[in-house]
């Protein structure tokens with residue numbers, strides 16, 4: 001008897017629906033005829049719904065989403081020039097609200113340079129690291145305000161909140177991950193020379209947790225220097241643990257060095273399993289290319305590999321990754337430019353279907 005997985009799909013805005021359609025296609029190909037059925041419920045949330053109804057994420061939306069085993073999200077947020085959407089109202093009210101409400105304290109963002117991928121790096125072969133970005137604290141919590149707003153004497157504050165509890169749980173997750181990976185290395189990235197209070201908490205926490213992981217080599221880099229090393233010598237990284245904002249910035253850079261943001265996948269994980277985890281491409285809604293079938297759906301497709309992996313469906317996850325690797329290896333600049341979002345999704349889904357599973361090969 002097959003197991004049913006309840007999946008909430010939130011296609012969102014811009015290119016979100018285009019890439020989610022391809023990700024779902026590949027997910028179905030990877031699990032077709034297998035031991036698991038995906039029961040997908042689509043939630044139409046995002047800028048269009050907000051403009052039509054004034055709702056972003058209601059309590060009942062959240063309650064309904066929470067009943068699922070996992071979430072696949074495309075991208076949210078409209079055109080930043082749209083006055084109705086100023087201040088990241090959708091991003092904060094939908095994406096961050098989900099991450100906070102579902103306690104996604106690990107934002108997992110792996111970076112690998114796949115063979116054949118065009119990368120600006122001189123030695124791309126050795127790049128294989130994971131950014132463990134804290135997902136529920138830092139300057140993202142909305143703790144701040146402005147005084148004398150709109151006057152020449154305005155003072156705007158955005159407070160970065162870092163709790164011992166929040167930092168320790170994400171640091172411990174990062175050490176666990178580093179202990180399982182071949183390189184056994186963890187780098188804390190922060191800005192301890194300027195952000196002395198939060199930096200001290202992060203550094204002390206890493207030092208304390210390191211005692212429990214004697215096989216993991218620990219390193220530290222200031223975030224500005226980390227951007228140099230990510231470009232100049234990225235093979236020095238294995239697991240990077242960092243706060244919410246630094247992790248956001250570093251992972252767009254990581255996407256750019258590893259073949260483009262269209263390949264960068266992520267998981268917003270609740271490791272305790274109390275809430276469904278959410279998988280999404282690192283990129284946004286890309287209003288500049290939305291509706292034109294120009295988006296690369298690979299990041300969304302690789303996010304389904306992370307989703308399958310998280311659900312313990314390791315064989316299906318491996319088939320998706322293998323199919324993506326084969327597709328990327330076959331790409332050339334000309335072919336890539338010529339293929340539509342759907343064509344890339346179709347090609348990867350076909351490859352997934354043609355990869356024999358150990359059970360079907362018997």
Ligand SMILES: NC(=O)c1ccc[n+]([C@@H]2O[C@H](COP(=O)([O-])OP(=O)(O)OC[C@H]3O[C@@H](n4cnc5c(N)ncnc54)[C@H](O)[C@@H]3O)[C@@H](O)[C@H]2O)c1
Nearest residue numbers: 075076077078091261262282283284285286288289295296
């Ligand atoms: N997780 C999310 O939902 C998420 C993430 C980032 C940004 N956003 C939101 O998306 C909107 C646009 O943000 P932005 O322009 O800063 O970032 P973006 O990631 O949407 O786009 C940056 C650049 O990358 C390109 N790009 C992005 N995804 C691509 C893909 N799959 N294939 C090919 N090219 C791709 C875009 O065309 C653009 O040139 C904003 O409202 C922002 O807040 C949402």
Ligand SMILES: CC(C)[C@H](C(=O)O)[C@@H](O)C(=O)O
Nearest residue numbers: 077091092095096248282284
């Ligand atoms: C849209 C925005 C709130 C979001 C973030 O900053 O986390 C995005 O940039 C990301 O990387 O997922």
Ligand SMILES: [Mg+2]
Nearest residue numbers: 248249252282
């Ligand atoms: Mg980002």
